[in-house]
Amino acid sequence: xxxxxxxxxxxxxxxxxxxxxxxxxxxxxxxxxxxxxxxxxxxxxxxxxxxxxxxxxxxxxxxxxxxxxxxxxxxxxxxxxxxxxxxxxxxxxxxxxxxxxxxxxxxxxxxxxxxxxxxxxxxxxxxxxxxxxxxxxxxxxxxxxxxxxxxxxxxxxxxxxxxxxxxxxxxxxxxxxxxxxxxxxxxxxxxxxxxxxxxxxxxxxxxxxxxxxxxxxxxxxxxxxxxxxxxxxxxxxxxxxxxxxxxxxxxxxxxxxxxxxxxxxxxxxxxxxxxxxxxxxxxxxxxxxxxxxxxxxxxxxxxxxxxxxxxxxxxxxxxxxxxxxxxxxxxxxxxxxx
Ligand SMILES: [Zn+2]
Numbered sequence: 019x020x021x022x023x024x025x026x027x028x029x030x031x032x033x034x035x036x037x038x039x040x041x042x043x044x045x046x047x048x049x050x051x052x053x054x055x056x057x058x059x060x061x062x063x064x065x066x067x068x069x070x071x072x073x074x075x076x077x078x079x080x081x082x083x084x085x086x087x088x089x090x091x092x093x094x095x096x097x098x099x100x101x102x103x104x105x106x107x108x109x110x111x112x113x114x115x116x117x118x119x120x121x122x123x124x125x126x127x128x129x130x131x132x133x134x135x136x137x138x139x140x141x142x143x144x145x146x147x148x149x150x151x152x153x154x155x156x157x158x159x160x161x162x163x164x165x166x167x168x169x170x171x172x173x174x175x176x177x178x179x180x181x182x183x184x185x186x187x188x189x190x191x192x193x194x195x196x197x198x199x200x201x202x203x204x205x206x207x208x209x210x211x212x213x214x215x216x217x218x219x220x221x222x223x224x225x226x227x228x229x230x231x232x233x234x235x236x237x238x239x240x241x242x243x244x245x246x247x248x249x250x251x252x253x254x255x256x257x258x259x260x261x262x263x264x265x266x267x268x269x270x271x272x273x274x275x276x277x278x279x280x281x282x283x284x285x286x287x288x289x290x291x292x293x294x295x296x297x298x299x300x301x302x303x304x305x306x307x308x309x310x311x312x313x314x315x316x317x318x319x320x321x322x323x324x325x326x327x328x329x330x331x332x333x334x335x336x337x338x339x340x341x342x343x344x345x346x347x348x349x350x351x352x353x354x355x356x
Pocket of ligand 1: 112
């Protein structure tokens with residue numbers, strides 16, 4: 019019922035006269051969207067399709083929105099530039115091959131600035147990330163049920179069908195997000211053993227990373243690259259020294275490999291608990307312009323943003339147009355459907 023109501027009401031509520039009136043009452047936040055995987059034929063990774071991304075960008079173009087970069091948003095918060103009306107920004111996280119080969123060209127096609135946060139270890143081909151390994155193990159296990167003993171914990175995981183695999187992926191990731199990040203390799207080994215899956219040294223094709231040549235080519239065409247750590251481990255679960263290395267090493271690698279990287283950080287997994295005052299202090303000390311999280315929300319006006327450039331909220335690009343239009347409009351900002 020709620021979905022049906024939304025389908026009927028969202029187009030009416032986002033028409034120009036209604037929007038103008040509502041925005042004068044509720045105000046308007048600036049959406050910073052984030053994209054992860056793109057759906058690619060023949061690959062099992064879930065993600066949004068090229069057609070859907072094009073539809074979203076076309077909607078914004080014909081409805082009077084102005085694409086701005088994340089850098090411009092931060093500079094406006096620091097009072098250095100003014101933003102146009104109806105500004106919207108896009109970011110992409112991680113550094114997988116199809117993000118560079120499929121998604122980035124679509125943003126270029128629409129002249130939409132894109133900030134691409136990359137895990138530098140992935141592009142260096144020195145690792146594939148723990149979250150990708152968890153998904154790989156679950157997707158390739160032939161077992162219906164596994165038990166993993168880890169420390170005092172006993173994880174009972176059902177894998178029988180697609181639904182239980184999705185739930186298992188969530189549960190294991192949530193468990194990992196609470197544990198000491200230095201213990202990760204041990205847990206991944208236990209999980210692989212219990213699932214009867216061999217984890218290859220090199221990432222399989224569905225987790226193929228972007229390479230530096232491709233990053234340089236995209237940079238020359240206007241994509242801005244920025245650091246998203248070296249290994250994607252959760253910073254708040256690391257020692258101070260390791261957290262510092264994740265931030266500084268990833269920035270130095272970008273500086274070495276590219277001509278003009280952007281000094282804005284993206285926290286791995288990015289929830290409120292995944293970083294804290296310690297990480298913000300390191301970023302300030304290292305003169306980062308700001309940092310983005312995955313906490314949902316809008317960039318508010320300068321006055322209410324409280325000078326906090328180090329926990330910028332973002333919105334996931336939803337996989338359907340009704341939600342996307344709602345997220346771009348005053349409706350989501352005023353949260354009337356919540
Ligand atoms: Zn990430």
